[in-house]
Amino acid sequence: MGYGVYVPIYRIRVEEIAKVWNEDAEGIKTSLNIVEKSVQDKDEDAATIAVQAARRAVSHAGIDAREIGAVYVGSESHPYAVKPTATIVKEAIGTGNRVMAADLEFACKAGTAGMQMVMGLIDSNMIKYGMTVGSDTAQGRPGDALEYTAGAGGAAFILGKGGSGNIAEILKTVSFTSDTPDFWRKEGASFPSHGGRFTGEPGYFNHTISATKMLFEETGFKPSDFDYAVFHQPNGRFPTNVAKQLGFTSEQIKNGLITPMIGNTYSGASLIGLAATLDVAMPGQKILVTSFGSGAGSDSFAIEVTENIEARRGSLVPVRDIISKNKTYVDYSIYLKHKKAIKKE
Amino acid sequence: MDVAPASLWRKINTRYNLVGNTCKNCNTSYFPQRVVCRNCGRKSKLEERKFSGNGTIFSFTRIMVPPDAFREDAPYTIGLIKLDEGPMVEGHIIDNCAEIKIGGKVKTVFRRMQTEDKEDLIRYQYKFEPL
Structure with missing residues (x-):
């Protein structure tokens, strides 16, 4: 809405x-x-x-x-x-x-x-x-x-x-979740700890790719069906790499890639990326969003923009x-x- | 700095949403709310009203030596804001790098009010942002 x-x-x-x-x-x-x-x-x-x-x-x-x-x-x-x-x-x-x-x-x-x-x-x-x-x-x-x-x-x-x-319809959502200790903060601790390089492949990449592929399997969509894609962006490099691995182009992700200018806003990051994409999306266009949360899981969404958006x-x-x-x-x-x-x- | 739960709770609507009241007889608005309209006395017909949060700086002052609850914020600016709906409201004017001047337009934003001790309640409320 x-x-x-x-x-x-x-x-x-x-x-x-x-x-x-x-x-x-x-x-x-x-x-x-x-x-x-x-x-x-x-x-x-x-x-x-x-x-x-x-x-x-x-x-x-x-x-x-x-x-x-x-x-x-x-x-x-x-x-x-x-x-x-x-x-x-x-x-x-x-x-x-x-x-x-x-x-x-x-x-x-x-x-x-x-x-x-x-x-x-x-x-x-x-x-x-x-x-x-x-x-x-x-x-x-x-x-x-x-x-x-x-x-x-x-x-x-x-x-x-x-x-x-x-302004848009969520066509499908799926999640991929596992118990992966890549990043954590215990009660009372001021700062999170993380597993260094372990946060990459077993954490971010495995969950983001798995959830997105699961969405493809259950909907029949493929990367070229989407006009835009938004991935969680802990930095500017991970979403660029994961997009490439999944078969998306840099053109598809550029509108939703916000982290290079404001950093990783954690729970806000994927949603801000989606908002930035909805700012420019036109009626009938499709947006893929795959978030990632350490610990770990990814939620993947296929979204279609309606004619009301403009x-x-x-x-x-x-x-x-x-x-x-x-x-x-x-x-x-x-x-x-x-x-x-x-x-x- | 202890924040009493009951006192904080009673003022939530006022502080979060700038809710005052307006007399339906004479159309005079008040913030904070009044029980009796100044103009109409016992004929008052006061109704709650959520103000827009838009207003004009009537006056302001820069606080350099703050009370303890605002020790982390000094220097900061307190202003008298004439709301578009009429009432004059005292409030913090945040530093958003826009010029703070008499006659300048402002709108409300939602912020933490003061520095609390670790175990105290947090007091949230409106502040004013120069436009």
Whole structure:
């Protein structure tokens, strides 16, 4: 029905982080295909980002928020360990109290997991509209490779059944899931740990490729049937490589490849990529989306854009405008302050 | 800085969504809500109203020496905002690199309000963003 994206205005360049750790910035930019990443303001967190994106989604959908029957918020950085972000979001968009709500966590794919849950509720006629949000102020340990990519941002999608308001239809979704310890963060730990190179082949590539191929098998689609493809983007290199391995061209993925400019927004990454693709997609075009969450799993979606999409763009600010206009660069010390890594005592 | 759950809960609608009220008799709007309209007295017909969040900076000041709850934020800007619907509201004006000036247009954004201790509730509410 509609979508909304929010990315904080602050950015830190790869060069600024590399300078602190005496690393080769150009080598990192090339190997990770990333230029800079987004950084939250001092008073922003996964909940505030989720609310900003959710409000934009309600505005874009043009519906009465009281008709939303479910709100799911996926994040690795929920502000509370116990107390839902989803209740904050549902109150801030004004859903009323007759609403199902829950927080989700599945590393970087909790936002698309929420999308599948909402689909089920709509298909079983339990709700009219449902919202899924992927939002994160991503954590990366200082000095770790993740520090160059862990960004901040989120996206919200409102799903509904049929009707003239729909901008796109989800034709099919499947998931590929296994217990793969490629990336984790335990209760109380400030930063995630990961298995280094193990996160690549057994983690990201195996799950992304398997889910996408499963979708192909169950639908009969092939890469050339899609006008666009969006893959989870922990950096700029992985989605480019996985697209190539699956038989997609760089032209098909370029619109949804956002990480090089804002970093990996974890639960927000695939959804922001989808939003950026919907910004330019035309009626009848097909979009493949395959998310990935460490731990590990991938959700794959085949989506077809409807004839309503152009009329509904109206005042919607495209993702690429959101991330390129009004951005402000911070140095490493201000970055630490925004991340609350240094505090006044 | 302790945030009392009951106090926070009672003000959620006001703070999240800028909900005040309007007197249906004289069309005067209030934020925060009033029980009795200043103009109509006992003939008041006050109804809840969610304001648009759009307004104009009436005045502002830069806080350099903050109270403890805002220690991480200083320096920051507090403004008096004349909402498009009429009420004058006090609030934080965030630094989004746009110029903060009297007469400048603003809209609300959703932010954390203050610095809490690790075990305290988080207070979320509107702040104003210069356009």
